[in-house]
Amino acid sequence: MNIKNSRHTTRILFQHNLNIVDKQRYKTMAAKTVSSIIEMSRTLHKDLLKKIQNKESAVNDTRLSAALEYLETLESKTTEMIEEVPKSNRKNIMDTYIRYYPVDEEDEAQATLENVNASDIDSLMFAMVKVRQKLVNIYDFCTTDAQIPEVKKLMENIRDFEVSKLHEISRQLNEFQMQR
Helix, strand or coil, X not given: CCHHHHHHHHHHHHXXXXXXXXXXXXXCEEEEEXXXXXXXXXXXXXXXXXXXXXXXXXXXXXXXXXXHHHHHHHHHHHHHHHHHCCCCCCHHHHCCEEEEEEHHHHHHHHHHHHHCCCCCHHHHHHHHHHHHHHHHHHHHHHHHHCXXXXXXXXXXXXXXXXXXXXXXXXXXXXXXXHHC
């Protein structure tokens, strides 16, 4: 047996075992198309936007109102960006399946939105961060699982966008907490 081939085989087996362990982290895995993943993300962002808008109308504190207005603008822009993804990508990319999609992450994000107390600003802000973090996890997992370079790049771009917005939200929340 050639030593070079032996090392290569060992590396492939080791990587395969890492993928199995990573996939075992999630209880439920499913195959989903890229378009259905994008649609799920759009729906979560729209639901979050509605909760922010409902809370904003009931606020009397100007600082709190300004923070909510900022978060509303951020969610609105995110929703618009997510809605453009299917339009700006080829149909064959949108119809590509991600073999191992972490259903648990999506379920937790939806449960967070369903259980948020929209009348409590801290609960709303916590939900906003948690939902985005779940989306980052989903897109990160999809990036790892994507076999087609264009799909991988799309998942990376959306993940990076979500991460950047998560950082913006965190900064805003820290400023808001310091002003309280």
